[in-house]
Amino acid sequence: MSEVIVAKGQPLPGDPEKKGWLFKWTNYLKGYQRRWFVLSNGLLSYYRNQAEMVHTCRGTISLLGALIHTADSCTFVISNGGTQTFHIRAHDEVERQSWVTALELAKAKAIRAQESDDDDDQINSGPVPQTEGESEDAGGIARELNARFHDLRTCSELVTRHGTALQRSLVDLEIPPSDTAKQVSERATLFRISCNAMMNACSEFMSAAATSSARMSRALQHEREQKLRLQEIVEQLARQHDSLEKTARSTPHAAGGNGSGPNNDTEDEEHEFFDAVEEGTSSGMEDKNSFVIKVPVNRKNKVKSGESSDESEAETVTETQQVIFVEDKERAESAMGGAEAAALSLKEPDNKEMDIKIWPHVSQATDSVIEGRPRRTRVPDKPNYPLSLWSIMKNCIGKELSKIPIPVNFSEPLSMLQRLTEDYEYSYILDQAATFSDPAQQLAYVAAFTVSSYATTANRTTKPFNPLLGETYECDRMSDLGWRVISEQVSHHPPMVAQFCEGVSGWQCWQEFTMTSKFRGKYLQVIPLGGAYAYFPASGNKYSWRKVTTTVHNIIVGKLWVDNHGDMEIVGEAGPAAGYVAHLKYVPYGYFSKDTQRKVTGVVKDPNGVPRYVLQGHWDTRVEVAAVTSASADNTVCKTGKFTLAWERVPAPNDCDKWYNFTLLAAQLNEAESGVAPTDSRRRPDQRLMEEGLWDEANAEKLRLEEKQRAARRELEAAAEDAAARGSPPPPPRAPVWFTRQAAPGQPHLRHLYNNKYWECKQKQDWSACADIF
Structure with missing residues (x-):
């Protein structure tokens, strides 16, 4: 049912x-459904x-x-990390294996081609410009050389064909018939003519190549000069832009001016919510709790990520409605549960027990011990090694972040595995959410927890280490933080992290984290892919979300x-919370906006679309929630209780700017521990050297580890090509040790789920399944 195209040499585009x-x-x-599939140039398309x-x-x-995964004897799955997933079935096992082998080979070729491009520091930004006095551009030169080469190849085939015939005729001379001499003479003449044509074609090709080489050299020199001038212009514009930014920050905003910058959203796409001003206040004056949130009204018929355009349903047009939230002072106390009323007391500035109630993990983490000694409270100071980031990044515009070879000078001594563990710094929010029986109230606190994971990003501008394939990280804080x-780094192309966390208070979280990123010169944008989940076994409630840009x-x-900006949707997927949804709006930064910066607003709706809770705050400081005491899906005026504090950021250590702006938890993540897996990030030598201030040694070690990983991948690709040449199945790629790729309960897509083996193996100190990556 399938056909393999075999071509001489390299296949043409x-x-x-x-x-x-x-x-x-x-x-x-x-x-x-039956579809026609075509594999070409590292792309799989279907019709x-x-x-x-x-x-x-x-x-x-x-x-x-x-990621190419075999599901059963006839089915295989191709996924690019969350945005696209193809579930494909062949007629039989032989055909499935034929396709999987071809896909693996095509993937290996694409990776090699990408790596060869990454090794080239010269980024071609367009066609080479035409220099003065030249009548042909680079495309014309290439076409001329291609035409000459085609003539040369044709002549070569003629020489080969006539040379073979001449050899046969010379052999026939041993048995001389009457016309053998005439036949030899004719073929010798044809061979001579072909040789003359071959020589002429070679001469023309060499002449054209010499001329073209001189033209291309001049054009390349011109391009280099233009590139240097462009860099100077870009740097000058950047300095001017920075000066304008400082001027804009220092200039008072016009009264009531909510500038018409790029941050204004269209009114026909989203749903606005307002806190009402108190009675007797003019409409032009804002109450301190007033805010605007824009959320979709209708979630039906949305296109699922990973589905193709021809089989997906179209997204329905979203209607808009403005709803005013008015504080109901008489019912404020009755609308709050016991936990909310207790949290309200935390807002009193003179509360002596504030540190214990709102920041219980601070004293716990400070007093925590590890292997009989107190945990550390900071890391060594960051050395002052001046290095221009622009000098490294200027040749990487348009590339994926994971493809940019950045030295440790711009990193922090933590891996991405450890950085994601910081999401649980404020795990007490989930502890509190686990005590709620109302799905809406629980979802409101889960939403506050998702906001808290961004608390340290405001001043953490360094880049974590990219984990090696098979690298792991454990963090057992059951004794103090609960x-x-x-x-584990479960994939290298694309880079993907699988993580599982469990709390003693009755909650579980897991996530698959991957991302797409592009450097655009002035800014770097990171768009997370994959999903995160929270599960409460006592009630069966399960929620899912994806991080913002x-x-x-x-x-x-x-x-x-x-x-941090964009929309986040936290969806109840199972249990009594099924159908509940929280819409969060991370307001983008705007120079001329009257809103305070880093603002977050949100609303929790039940399955009928009725608002149940509202949230407001800032992703770098605090989040408050309030119950909606009177509302309906169609009502434009809703009443709320008082706002109570759900989360507040712990003040940073006084001198943390000297050590990467780490929090107390971040400073403890890379602390050496015995008994962890040999693949644990704490054992990574380049990261440890960087933490100790030996950056030159860390850069050298980083190159060694990356080359070791490439060598292992090349060895696996060579084994796959040898197996394909023999017609046997390719060797399986390295599988994750502590996670298994399988269908999650209630979901058709494959996810990396925790296999419940790590802590048992740690207790036995059985690390036989771990690979040698360091």
């Missing part, structure tokens, strides 16, 4: 490497039939960062600063 009929999963109504190849492509997935977490500004010049 667009020539398919494999094509054929397969069955693709569409949806639960249609199931698997309804062969005739559509010339005009309509139904879906394409890049194999460069894809939770433990295990994380993070942007790092002033890459070229000026002080680096971070902004």
Whole structure:
């Protein structure tokens, strides 16, 4: 049912490497449908039939960062980390293996091609400009050389064909018939003519190549000069922009001016909520608790991520409605539960027990011990090694963040596995959420917990270490903070982290974290993919969400600063919370906005679309929640209780700016511990050297570890190619040790789920399954 295209030499762009009929999963109504698949140049595309190849492509997935997984004897799955997933079924096991082998080879070729591009520091930003006095551009030169080479190849084939015939004729001379001499003479003449044509073609090709080489050298020199001038212009513009930013910050905003900058959102897409001003206050004056939140009204018929365009339902048009929230002072106390009333007392500034109630983990973490000694409270100071970030990043514009070779000078002595563990610094919010029986109230506190994970990003502008494939990290704080977490780098292309955390108070969290990122010169944008989940076993409630976009500004010049912005939707998936949803709005930074910066607003709705709770605050300081005491799906005026404090950030240590702006928990994450796995991030040598201030040694060790990982991958790719040449199945890629890729309960997509083996193996000190990565 499938056809392999075999070509001489390298296939030309667009020539398919494999094509054929397969069955693709569409949806639960249609199931698997017959589609025509084409594998070409590292891309797998599909069509309804062969005739559509010339005009309509139904879906394409890049194999460069894809995960290829065999589900059963006839089914395999291709996923690029969350945005696209193809479930494909072949007619039999032989055909499935043929496709999987071809896909693995195409993926290996795409990775090698990408790595070869990354090794080149010269980034081509367009066609080479035409220099003065030249009549041909680079495209014309290439076409001329290609035409000359085609003539040369044709002549070569003629010489080979006539030379073979001449050799046969010379052999026939041993048995001389009457016309052998005439035949030899004719073939010798043809061979001489072909040789003359070959020589002429070679001469023309060499002449054209010499001329073109001189032109290309001049054009390349011109391009280099233009690039240097462009860099100077960009740096000058960046300095001017930084000066304008400082001027804009120091200039008072016009009264009531809510500038028409890029932060204004369209009114026809979202739903606005307002806190009402108190009675007797003019409409032009704002109450301190007033805020605007814009959320979708209708969530039905949304396109699921990973589904293709031809089988997905269209998204319905969202209606908008303005709802005013008015504080109901008479019912404020009755609307709050006991836990909320207790939390309200924390807002009193003269409360002597404030540190114990709102920041219980501070004293616990400070007094915590490890292996009979107190845990450390800081890391060594950051050395002052001046190095221009622009000098490194200027040749990386447009590249993926994970592909940029950044020295440790711009990193922090933590891996991404450890950085994600910081999400549980304020785990007491989940402890409190576990005590609520009302799904709306529980969801409001889960939403506050998701906001708290961004608390340290405002002043943490350094980059964590990219984990090696198979690298792990454990953090067991059951004795003091009431939770433990295990994380593992489960994929390298694309980079993906799987993490599982469990709390002693009755909650579990897990996530698959991967991202797409691009450096655009002035800023760096990170868009998280994958999903995060929270589960409360006592009630069966399960919630899922995806993190918002993070942007790092002033890459070229000026002080680096971070902004988190976008919409987050936390959805109740199982248990009594099924159908509940929380909409959070992270307001983007705006120079001329009257809103305070880093603002977050949100609303919790029940399955009928009725608002139940509202949230407001700032992602770097605090979040408050309030119950809605009177509301309906169609009512434009809703009443709320008083706002109570759900989360407040712990003040940073006084001198943390000297040691990477770490919090107390962050300073303890990389502290050496015995008994951890040999793949644990604490044992990573380059990261340890950087923490100790030996940055030159850390950079050298970082290069060694990365080359060791590349060598292991090349060895696996070579084994796959040898197996394909023999017609046998390729060796399986390195599988995660502590996570298993499988379908999550109630979900069709494959996820990396914790296999419940790590802590048992740690107790036995059985690390035989761990690879040698350091």
